[in-house]
Every structure is written in C-alpha cells, then in structure tokens.
Amino acid sequence: MTKHTSHxxxxxxxxxxxxxAVDFENLTFGRIFTDHMFICDFENNAWQTPKITPYQPMTxxxxxxxxHYGQAVFEGMKAYKDxxxxxxxxRPEDNYNRINKSAARLAMPEFPREYFFEGITKLLQMxxxxxxxxxxxxxxxxxxIIATDPAISASPSENYRFMIICSPAKAYYxxxxxxxxxxxxxxxANGGVGFAxxxxxxxxxxxxxxxxxKRGFQQIIWTDADTHEKLEEAGTMNVFFRINDTLITAPISDRILDGVTRRSIIQLAQDNGIEVDVRPITVTELKKAAKAGSLKEIFGAGTAAVISAISAFEHLEELYELPNIENSxxxxxxxxxxxxxxxxxEDKHGWRYGV
Structure with missing residues (x-):
C-alpha cells in the first residue's frame, strides 16, 4: 500500500x-463495494484529518x-460517467445540506463542506x-455518520465517524x-425524525x-400516524399520483423526507408543461379516482430507483389495478x-456537478 496526502x-x-471479479451486468444492489472508502473521525470536539483507505472491516x-441509541444518519447519492x-x-450540494440537517436533528455534529466535497471527489477519481x-x-x-463513543449512558455521543462507501449499481426496480x-x-409522526x-x-x-x-406486495404506501388517511411516502421513496393529467405529491413536513429526486421530478414536470399540485392527498380521494378511472399513475421517486412505477394498490382488502398507458x-x-x-x-438548472 502506498500512502500520501492530498489537500x-x-x-x-x-x-x-x-x-x-465483479460481473457488472448482474449486480445486486448494495452488495459489491469499490476498492476504497473515506473516513473522518470527530474527536475532542473537532473533525480530525480525513483519510481514504482500502475498503475493509473496522473495529x-x-x-x-x-x-445502543441509534445515532446514525446517511445519504444516498450517485455518480455517472458519460x-x-x-x-x-x-445535485450533491442538496445531499450535503440534508445530511447535516439530519445530523443536527440527532444531536450530531455537522460535517465540513470542504471535507465532504474533497473526499467524494478524490474517492471517485481513485x-x-x-x-x-x-x-x-x-x-x-x-x-x-455514526456515534462511536464507547459509553452506554443515554446521552449524545462525544465521538463520531463520518464515512463514504461506494457500490456500483444498475436499475434498482x-x-x-x-x-x-x-x-x-x-x-x-409529527415532531419526529421523518424528515431526516x-x-x-x-x-x-x-x-x-x-x-x-408475505401477501404479495413489494412495498407499502405510508399514511399519517394520526388518521391513516393522508398518503405520504411509498416504501423508502417519495410518492406521486397522477389524477387525469395532474401530478400530485404530498408537501414536505417533519414526517416526510425532502427528497432530491422528488424536487427534481417536480421541476422537470413543470418544465415540460405537466401540472403539479403539491398538497395533501387522502386514501379516500385516491380510491375515488381509481373507481372513476381518473387515476392514471402512481410512482415512487428516490435516488436508488430514480422512478419506480406502481401497477396496483390495495386498501382494506380491496385491490385497485392501474391502467397501462403509453408515454406515461x-x-x-x-x-x-x-x-x-x-x-x-441540457442541464438548464445546473444540477450536474463535474468531478
């Protein structure tokens, strides 16, 4: 192994x-990892010099x-090669801001911007x-980011570790x-950590x-904790509903993740003349639209899957099939x-970040 220092x-x-040894045509998501990883420890109330090392287990x-107390936050990002x-x-700036927002909610220290971008850039180059x-x-x-302080008292950790690991990926769903x-x-729930x-x-x-x-469904569309009537997310993704020609998605809140893909989909839809309605939508409204034939599509949106189309949903043991439509x-x-x-x-919104 050769050691040197870069910035x-x-x-x-x-x-x-x-x-x-990797078959890139037959990848299982999140099972194969690249040769290197990024590590930076928070000790003595400060982030220490970051490191890039060979990917390996850690003690x-x-x-x-x-x-013991679950102080752990993460992000999902992707790199592409043209x-x-x-x-x-x-949109890596959005991921950087969100991981620090998540960290703050769990009483964890924010990570320095220069370390984040320098670390990712060097890791991708290597x-x-x-x-x-x-x-x-x-x-x-x-x-x-994880809490590493060796103590089981119920209070925030004094030591943390920030890491970046990388995994080659193809289509998720x-x-x-x-x-x-x-x-x-x-x-x-309200006041919780759903946004993190x-x-x-x-x-x-x-x-x-x-x-x-076990009942033959791949995922769940989550509803609000108070009434189980408001539709909020689908599995690990934000969720969109197309009723007639309008795209509807729930507004972000302390229960709903402010997804980078979600925001991008909203902007792209508006750019292409699709009406977008960001508002609460209920199970009752969804079922009524399905019965009337005005519910055209449901899809989840997230980093791993990008967009995952939904063919059917069930509620109270009643199954609703969605139509197959061209140019969805x-x-x-x-x-x-x-x-x-x-x-x-063209990237007219400046979303791409060159490495």
Whole structure:
C-alpha cells in the first residue's frame, strides 16, 4: 500500500483491485463495494484529518453508542460517467445540506463542506474504473455518520465517524410493483425524525413491509400516524399520483423526507408543461379516482430507483389495478432525468456537478 496526502486527506491506496471479479451486468444492489472508502473521525470536539483507505472491516467498541441509541444518519447519492469518460454527480450540494440537517436533528455534529466535497471527489477519481458508462449505470455513494463513543449512558455521543462507501449499481426496480396502503403502521409522526435520513426510520419499516411482502406486495404506501388517511411516502421513496393529467405529491413536513429526486421530478414536470399540485392527498380521494378511472399513475421517486412505477394498490382488502398507458409520466420523467444525469441532455438548472 502506498500512502500520501492530498489537500489534508491522508490516502492509502489499495495494492490490488477487486474489480476484475465483479460481473457488472448482474449486480445486486448494495452488495459489491469499490476498492476504497473515506473516513473522518470527530474527536475532542473537532473533525480530525480525513483519510481514504482500502475498503475493509473496522473495529468498534461493543459499547459504541450507535449500537445502543441509534445515532446514525446517511445519504444516498450517485455518480455517472458519460461517453467521454467524464464523471458527474447530481445535485450533491442538496445531499450535503440534508445530511447535516439530519445530523443536527440527532444531536450530531455537522460535517465540513470542504471535507465532504474533497473526499467524494478524490474517492471517485481513485475508483473511477468502477463507474461504467451507459444509461442506467451508476456508482451509488453512501455517506453516513455514526456515534462511536464507547459509553452506554443515554446521552449524545462525544465521538463520531463520518464515512463514504461506494457500490456500483444498475436499475434498482426493473418492473412495476404492487403496494399495500398502510392501515395501522406508520413511517413517522409529527415532531419526529421523518424528515431526516435517520437509520432508525428504515429499520422501523422492515417489519410491516415484510408482512406486506408475505401477501404479495413489494412495498407499502405510508399514511399519517394520526388518521391513516393522508398518503405520504411509498416504501423508502417519495410518492406521486397522477389524477387525469395532474401530478400530485404530498408537501414536505417533519414526517416526510425532502427528497432530491422528488424536487427534481417536480421541476422537470413543470418544465415540460405537466401540472403539479403539491398538497395533501387522502386514501379516500385516491380510491375515488381509481373507481372513476381518473387515476392514471402512481410512482415512487428516490435516488436508488430514480422512478419506480406502481401497477396496483390495495386498501382494506380491496385491490385497485392501474391502467397501462403509453408515454406515461413515470417513463417520460425518468428518461429526462437520466439524460441529465448522464450528460445526454441540457442541464438548464445546473444540477450536474463535474468531478
């Protein structure tokens, strides 16, 4: 291994690469990781010199607070390579701002901007061969912060670790999915951490989602905790509903994640003359539209999947099938977003970030 320093980042390069053993045509999402990872520790009330090292297991004390009190936040980002070999990210400033917003909600220290962007840039440059060209191919980036203080007293940690790991990715969902509308379980509640990308938010979804999967559904459309009437998110994604030719999505709140893909879809829809209505939408309204034939589409939107179309939903044991339509909003908007991300179309909003 060769060690050197770049702009305050200590770098240890891997002596060998795992890349030749990877089948990039048959990737399981989030299972394969690149040769290097980024690490920066928060100690003595300050972030220390960051490091890039070979990807490897790490040792932690069993009493680390992340294991006991769940102080953990993360982000989901992607990097793309165009036909000329240029690497791009998509709206990384938004991810940087959101991880710090999430950290603040969990009483964790915010991470310095220069370390974030310098770390990601250098990591992508070092593992650039893992980013494959071609529309739909990407490198998924997972920045995260965990509490590492070895103490089990119920209070915020004094020490933290910020890391970035990378995983090559293809399409997350390749076909339409069926969803169950939540009648009992909730993803988040007023005054909680639903707006943050807190690890515990996702852990709490696993059990009700497993129950839905046993019934033949892939995901759940979450409803509000108070009435289970307002439609809020779908699985781990923001959710959109097309009634007639209007695209409807719930407004962000302390229960709903301010998704980067969500914001991008809203803007792209408006750019292309699609009416967007950001407002609460209820289960009753959705079922009424389905019965009347005015409900045309439902789709989830998030970094991993980009857009995932929904073929049917069930509520109170009544199944509602959605029509198959040509030139769907889901397909049209996904194609336009992918074209921007892969440098195949004009980026008039300045979303692309060149590495």
């Amino acid at each position: 305050e980042i200590d770098i240890v390069k891997s002596e060998t690469s795992k890349i030749d 932690m004390d069993p009493s680390a607070r992340v294991f 036909a000329d070999g240029k690497i791009w990210m998509f 593992d650039s061969e893992w980013i494959k060209t071609g529309k739909g191919n990407s490198l998924y980036l997972r920045p995260f 390749t076909s339409k999915i069926k969803v169950l509308v939540a009648e009992k379980f909730s993803r988040s 990308k807190a690890a515990g938010n996702y852990a709490a979804q696993f059990y009700p989602t497993s129950l839905a999967q 909003y889901a397909d049209t908007l996904k194609d336009k977003m992918l074209n921007i991300q892969h440098n195949l179309a």
